[in-house]
Amino acid sequence: MGRLTVTEQLSGAQILCRVLLEEGVDLLWGYPGGAIMPFYHALPDYPGLRHILVRHEQAAAHAADGYARASGRLGVCVATSGPGATNLVTGLATASMDSSPILAITGQVGRSMIGRDAFQETDVIGITLPITKHSHQVRDVSELAHRVREAIAIAREGRPGPVLVDVPKDVQNQKTDYEVSGGRWQVAGASKGTPHLTPNTYHLIPQAARLIAEAQRPLIMIGHGVILANAYEELRQLAERTGIPVITTLLGISAFPESHPLHLGMPGMHGEVHVNRAIQRADLILGIGLRFDDRVTGNTAGFAPQAGIIHIDLDASEIGKNVPTALGIVGDVKAVVTELLAAVAPRHCDPWREEIRSFVRTRDESYKGDLSPVNIMAAIHDAAGSRSTIVTDVGQHQMWVAKSYPYRRPNTHITSGGLGTMGFAVPAAMGVALARPGETVWSISGDGGFQMNLQEIATMVQEKIPVKMGIFNNGYLGMVRQWQQFFHQRRYSATPIWSPDYVKLAEAYGIAGWRVEHARQLPETVARAKATRGPALIEFVIEQEANVFPMIPPGASLSEPIEGEPAEMSRT
Ligand SMILES: Cc1ncc(C[n+]2csc(CCOP(=O)(O)OP(=O)(O)O)c2C)c(N)n1
Numbered sequence: 243m244g245r246l247t248v249t250e251q252l253s254g255a256q257i258l259c260r261v262l263l264e265e266g267v268d269l270l271w272g273y274p275g276g277a278i279m280p281f282y283h284a285l286p287d288y289p290g291l292r293h294i295l296v297r298h299e300q301a302a303a304h305a306a307d308g309y310a311r312a313s314g315r316l317g318v319c320v321a322t323s324g325p326g327a328t329n330l331v332t333g334l335a336t337a338s339m340d341s342s343p344i345l346a347i348t349g350q351v352g353r354s355m356i357g358r359d360a361f362q363e364t365d366v367i368g369i370t371l372p373i374t375k376h377s378h379q380v381r382d383v384s385e386l387a388h389r390v391r392e393a394i395a396i397a398r399e400g401r402p403g404p405v406l407v408d409v410p411k412d413v414q415n416q417k418t419d420y421e422v423s424g425g426r427w428q429v430a431g432a433s434k435g436t437p438h439l440t441p442n443t444y445h446l447i448p449q450a451a452r453l454i455a456e457a458q459r460p461l462i463m464i465g466h467g468v469i470l471a472n473a474y475e476e477l478r479q480l481a482e483r484t485g486i487p488v489i490t491t492l493l494g495i496s497a498f499p500e501s502h503p504l505h506l507g508m509p510g511m512h513g514e515v516h517v518n519r520a521i522q523r524a525d526l527i528l529g530i531g532l533r534f535d536d537r538v539t540g541n542t543a544g545f546a547p548q549a550g551i552i553h554i555d556l557d558a559s560e561i562g563k564n565v566p567t568a569l570g571i572v573g574d575v576k577a578v579v580t581e582l583l584a585a586v587a588p589r590h591c592d593p594w595r596e597e598i599r600s601f602v603r604t605r606d607e608s609y610k611g612d613l614s615p616v617n618i619m620a621a622i623h624d625a626a627g628s629r630s631t632i633v634t635d636v637g638q639h640q641m642w643v644a645k646s647y648p649y650r651r652p653n654t655h656i657t658s659g660g661l662g663t664m665g666f667a668v669p670a671a672m673g674v675a676l677a678r679p680g681e682t683v684w685s686i687s688g689d690g691g692f693q694m695n696l697q698e699i700a701t702m703v704q705e706k707i708p709v710k711m712g713i714f715n716n717g718y719l720g721m722v723r724q725w726q727q728f729f730h731q732r733r734y735s736a737t738p739i740w741s742p743d744y745v746k747l748a749e750a751y752g753i754a755g756w757r758v759e760h761a762r763q764l765p766e767t768v769a770r771a772k773a774t775r776g777p778a779l780i781e782f783v784i785e786q787e788a789n790v791f792p793m794i795p796p797g798a799s800l801s802e803p804i805e806g807e808p809a810e811m812s813r814t
């Protein structure tokens with residue numbers, strides 16, 4: 243039976259819009275310019291596509307990333323050629339490191355000008371090759387629809403990631419037949435529906451179950467993959483059936499309830515002492531959807547010296563990459579954990595949990611003053627109720643929030659884990675806010691990172707995006723200052739950082755803003771920020787030289803934490 247196909251003549255720019263709509267996209271973050279003008283000319287004819295004009299293309303990529311992480315859908319950003327495209331780079335690298343599905347559409351100079359150092363010509367494909375999952379310059383308009391669908395499928399399938407489609411200006415203007423009822427391009431092997439294990443993986447499940455049954459001191463370590471696979475429930479059941487304590491990496495935070503009796507906390511460089519000691523004592527580690535990043539493992543030579551590692555990950559290239567594995571299982575985390583759940587016998591780990599409890603230290607915050615990061619986050623939590631998401635930037639505040647906020651719902655902690663991109667929080671929070679209307683979305687930044695993308699307040703005002711911005715102002719690039727204090731004899735080179743008057747800044751943008759200097763101001767100010775309809779900002783003036791403890795010195799193993807101000811180092 244033949245299929246009736248209807249074609250119409252569309253320009254490349256119109257095809258871009260049509261394909262985006264067909265793929266379910268309704269939100270774009272971008273910035274126009276010469277080489278992408280035909281696309282922007284077509285855009286108003288497609289009211290189903292909401293375009294948000296950012297103030298810097300980096301923010302477009304981060305906002306698309308934040309949207310993707312919060313919604314599970316594709317984030318889309320658009321930029322012109324040359325400087326527009328290069329401004330996307332940090333955002334693409336951030337999304338790549340944290341497996342976030344975003345599509346970047348870049349304009350390019352006309353085909354006849356490519357390779358001639360034309361005005362605003364940049365080889366964006368060459369530049370972004372190592373930081374995208376896939377990229378393609380479309381040189382023939384008849385391929386455009388197919389290439390965009392292909393890129394979107396690649397961004398979404400398997401381990402998600404960023405993709406880029408570069409479209410020369412004349413290709414955007416060229417017309418071609420567009421098949422209205424066009425068949426969907428599908429990438430071979432793209433998984434749809436309920437994930438299943440591949441046949442050659444099934445036989446590994448009983449082996450894993452046996453290792454779990456035999457272990458005396460097992461641990462579950464989970465990462466972002468559990469969030470990406472929506473495997474919370476299965477994971478919780480696995481933990482409860484086996485009684486195995488659960489460790490959440492920075493990107494795994496909120497994949498397991500913080501308050502669950504089996505939850506231990508965060509591992510690694512700023513992980514809790516009892517978590518790292520548990521890792522060093524464990525005889526089995528069940529690593530699920532994480533890549534054993536060096537911030538998690540410390541020196542891998544000394545990592546978990548007594549443990550066999552079962553590593554479950556969707557991406558085969560992760561198995562054995564950073565740590566040696568006793569058993570690697572490649573597959574969708576939800577599918578693997580479901581099978582494992584059926585295969586493991588119920589057990590408990592009571593003596594082992596008792597031993598871990600004996601590792602717990604009462605934390606020496608060594609924090610002077612009452613406005614501590616812990617108090618601030620407690621106030622934000624108290625005001626937020628259950629429907630809130632916290633987006634953090636990078637630095638000391640990121641670690642304080644990671645360790646102190648009592649996340650109760652899945653995927654409510656969003657941060658740049660892999661690339662550690664300062665400036666991420668404010669624009670990413672815009673994407674989260676549009677993905678989760680009706681929720682309170684907080685960006686928490688340091689005074690350094692906030693100043694990297696504060697221009698986006700204008701975007702929030704223009705587009706009515708109600709992000710609540712918290713700035714932890716310690717007058718320093720705090721995390722770097724901390725390293726200088728510990729490892730560079732307090733030589734504070736280029737880390738003191740001046741800030742503008744943030745309350746006046748808020749006023750200049752026409753938004754509500756407050757400065758908080760004492761804990762007693764917290765409940766009321768946070769509640770007022772939450773109650774404000776639009777964006778709002780609070781500067782929290784915190785102690786200047788507070789440190790994040792514990793800390794594993796770079797290059798050391800997890801067994802060698804610095805637990806408080808080292809006496810010889812606090813001498814000036
Ligand atoms: C784009 C970028 N540049 C530099 C760094 C290195 N870096 C990591 S943390 C940090 C300090 C962050 O300072 P601030 O934003 O004030 O946060 P704080 O540590 O004081 O909480 C710097 C410079 C980075 N992660 N990202």
Ligand SMILES: [Mg+2]
Pocket residue numbers: 688689690714715716717718719720
């Ligand atoms: Mg700071």
